[in-house]
Amino acid sequence: MGTFKVAVDEDLCIGAGQCVLVAPQIFDQDDRGLVILLDATPPPALHEAARKAAKLCPARAITIEEPDA
Amino acid sequence: MHEDFAPLPRFPFRRTDPTQPPAEYARARATRPVYPVSLWDGRRAWLLTRYDDVRAVVADPRFSGEFANPGFPAVTAARVVVDRNERAFVGMDNPRHDHYRRMFTNEFSARRMMALRPKIAAIGNRLIDDLLTMAQPADLVAHMAVPFPSLVMCDLVGSPYEDHVFIMECAAARHGLTQTPDQAERKARELAGYFLQLIERKEQAPGDDFVSRIVAEHVRTGNLSREDFAEVGAMILRAGHDTTTNMIGLGTLLLLDHPEQAAAVRDDPEVVPGAIEELLRYVSPVQFAPRRVALEDVEIAGVLIRKGEGVFALNPAANRDPAMFDDPDRLDVRRDASHHLAFGFGIHQCLGQMLARIELQVVFPLLLQRMPNLRVAASEGEIRFKDDMQIYGVHNLPVAWSWARSR
Numbered sequence: 001m002g003t004f005k006v007a008v009d010e011d012l013c014i015g016a017g018q019c020v021l022v023a024p025q026i027f028d029q030d031d032r033g034l035v036i037l038l039d040a041t042p043p044p045a046l047h048e049a050a051r052k053a054a055k056l057c058p059a060r061a062i063t064i065e066e067p068d069a
Numbered sequence: 070m071h072e073d074f075a076p077l078p079r080f081p082f083r084r085t086d087p088t089q090p091p092a093e094y095a096r097a098r099a100t101r102p103v104y105p106v107s108l109w110d111g112r113r114a115w116l117l118t119r120y121d122d123v124r125a126v127v128a129d130p131r132f133s134g135e136f137a138n139p140g141f142p143a144v145t146a147a148r149v150v151v152d153r154n155e156r157a158f159v160g161m162d163n164p165r166h167d168h169y170r171r172m173f174t175n176e177f178s179a180r181r182m183m184a185l186r187p188k189i190a191a192i193g194n195r196l197i198d199d200l201l202t203m204a205q206p207a208d209l210v211a212h213m214a215v216p217f218p219s220l221v222m223c224d225l226v227g228s229p230y231e232d233h234v235f236i237m238e239c240a241a242a243r244h245g246l247t248q249t250p251d252q253a254e255r256k257a258r259e260l261a262g263y264f265l266q267l268i269e270r271k272e273q274a275p276g277d278d279f280v281s282r283i284v285a286e287h288v289r290t291g292n293l294s295r296e297d298f299a300e301v302g303a304m305i306l307r308a309g310h311d312t313t314t315n316m317i318g319l320g321t322l323l324l325l326d327h328p329e330q331a332a333a334v335r336d337d338p339e340v341v342p343g344a345i346e347e348l349l350r351y352v353s354p355v356q357f358a359p360r361r362v363a364l365e366d367v368e369i370a371g372v373l374i375r376k377g378e379g380v381f382a383l384n385p386a387a388n389r390d391p392a393m394f395d396d397p398d399r400l401d402v403r404r405d406a407s408h409h410l411a412f413g414f415g416i417h418q419c420l421g422q423m424l425a426r427i428e429l430q431v432v433f434p435l436l437l438q439r440m441p442n443l444r445v446a447a448s449e450g451e452i453r454f455k456d457d458m459q460i461y462g463v464h465n466l467p468v469a470w471s472w473a474r475s476r
Contacts, residue, residue: 014167015174016418017182021426022407033174033181056408058418060128 005065006050008037012061019057023049027062035061077113080106080381081144081246081357087454088323089398090353094118094386103372110149114142114379115372120390120410122369123359123382127415132361132380134417136160140362142379144246144459147253151243154254156300159417166416172287173301173420176279182423185225189428192220193435201439206446206467209436214317214466217432221424222309226302227278228267233310236260239303240311244459257303264302268295309421313428315354315455315462322452322466323351323400324433325445330402335437344402345429350409351400353385356461359413384410385461440470 006026013035019027025046028036042050054062082091097104098118108114117123126132135141136152137160143149152160158169175181193213200212219233228236242248242256267280268288275281280302287293324331333340361380366373374380387410389397394406412419419425437443445452446469453464 014170014416014418015178015420016412017177017179017423020179021423029175029178029180031175032171033176033178034171052407058128058412058414059416 002065002067003041004044004047004050004067006037006040006042006054007063007065008035009061009063010034012059014059014061016058019053019062022056023053026050027053077105077107080108080114080116083456084454087452087456088319088326090356090385090389094383095389098386098390103370103374108142108379109145112142112379114381115369115374116386117369117380117382118386118390119370120387120393123384123387123410124414126361126369126380127359127382127413127417129367131364131367133162133364134160134166134359134361134415135162138362140377140379142360142362142381144357145248147245147248147250148243148459150250150254151257154257156297157304158301159304163416169293169297169301170416170420172283172293173305176282177420177423179423182427185221185424186427186431188224189221189431190435192224193217193432194439196220197435197439201470205469207469209321209466209468210314210318210463211465213432213436214314214321214462217317218313218428219310221428222306225279225309225424226267226306227271227276227280228306232263235263236306236310239263240307241458243307244311246457246459260303260306261296261299264306265295265299267302268298305421308419309424311460312354312421313425315460316348316352316425316429317432318463318466319352319354319461320348320429320433321436321443321468322445322463323348324437325443325468327400327402330400331437333402334433338434340402341430341434342426343405343407344433345426346409347400347402347404347406348429348433349411350388350394350406352461353388353409353411354461355411355413355459356383356385357381357459358384359415359417384413440468442471444469 015033020029026039026042028038030036051064054064082093084091102119104116105113106116117126136155143152158166196213196217200207223230239256239260242253271280271284288298334344359382363374363376363378365376391397412422447467455462
């Protein structure tokens with residue numbers, strides 16, 4: 001068991017903004033236009049949006065840690 | 070592993086159906102998805118036609134996006150010359166790419182672009198006011214697809230709107246397939262020179278605009294030379310004027326060909342954002358991109374790409390991959406197409422994508438709501454498709470409308 005965790009690597013971020021578009025409850029952009037993680041352990045209702053953000057991120061700056069099945 | 074002795078097909082291909090990608094892409098995807106072609110100069114390059122290969126290669130450090138690399142592939146001799154002289158981060162690998170791009174990311178952030186929505190809607194409404202007074206049929210490209218993104222860009226950048234004709238000429242010179250190298254390079258220099266003058270004007274008289282902010286934050290502080298900013302500015306002007314334009318022209322034609330889907334875009338605000346992603350997927354106007362050159366011998370899907378060979382990671386082909394999109398040749402504004410690659414993928418994914426999305430989310434519902442019974446009013450062959458351009462769309466789109474909406 002574990003928890004669903006979101007992590008971002010700001011060094012990779014290119015400010016494309018896809019994450020803000022699909023999961024605004026989890027991601028925002030700072031005053032440089034780079035990713036801010038608002039919620040590293042989002043509730044289950046947002047897990048699908050978090051996975052989608054990770055998939056869409058063109059710089060692969062978002063990683064998801066899924067709980068063990 | 071293949072070695073080719075027969076002459077390779079010449080790239081780019083001609084489209085047989087003007088609203089669809091060249092038929093060769095689907096054939097290649099089914100039989101030989103990493104597909105060898107010859108370019109204008111006889112050199113071999115590789116086309117990627119599968120979604121997964123495109124996404125993998127554009128983010129693979131064994132492939133470079135440096136325009137200056139002698140092996141970097143281009144579709145014309147003119148493009149080779151402008152690529153070699155490109156100084157904006159669009160033609161750089163990391164770490165230089167991120168260093169420069171990050172000076173501009175906030176200017177195109179999701180939040181900042183969303184805040185522009187009312188201003189963008191006002192520009193669209195003004196253009197429709199004008200259109201509604203015109204004789205029918207009227208050319209939707211000349212009176213909406215071209216001026217709408219141009220007015221938005223001029224407002225954003227702080228360049229005078231009268232200059233948009235010049236900017237469009239410079240964009241066309243780079244994005245065309247028929248220019249000589251001299252013509253293309255001259256227009257590239259002219260546009261960078263134009264932007265340099267704009268920077269100098271904003272240094273004298275700053276305003277609340279993109280150029281003035283970058284001057285204050287990065288030029289005055291010594292992060293960015295005026296000349297380097299001018300190169301990035303020229304890139305932004307070209308991209309901002311010549312991509313959304315093509316989405317509006319061809320996107321309108323496609324919607325009008327699918328009346329039930331057009332009605333949904335007109336009447337249901339919930340459908341609109343997804344419809345824009347689907348139109349982006351379906352049109353994929355930046356049709357010969359992204360491009361890369363192999364930095365070492367690399368095997369992709371069992372095919373050896375040699376060091377120094379070029380790759381076209383074709384986003385129009387990836388966006389029609391049936392492994393990723395069910396029934397990919399069907400336009401369906403209700404599908405989830407958000408993972409399309411029309412803006413590219415990897416570090417070079419479009420800087421202006423949020424602006425483009427909002428422009429398109431505004432313009433299509435507005436057109437359909439305010440121009441009742443909007444319809445194509447062209448005779449057979451009258452619509453000129455951009456077979457002569459690297460960024461695909463329509464040169465013209467004659468439309469008509471009626472005053473009372475019939476539903």
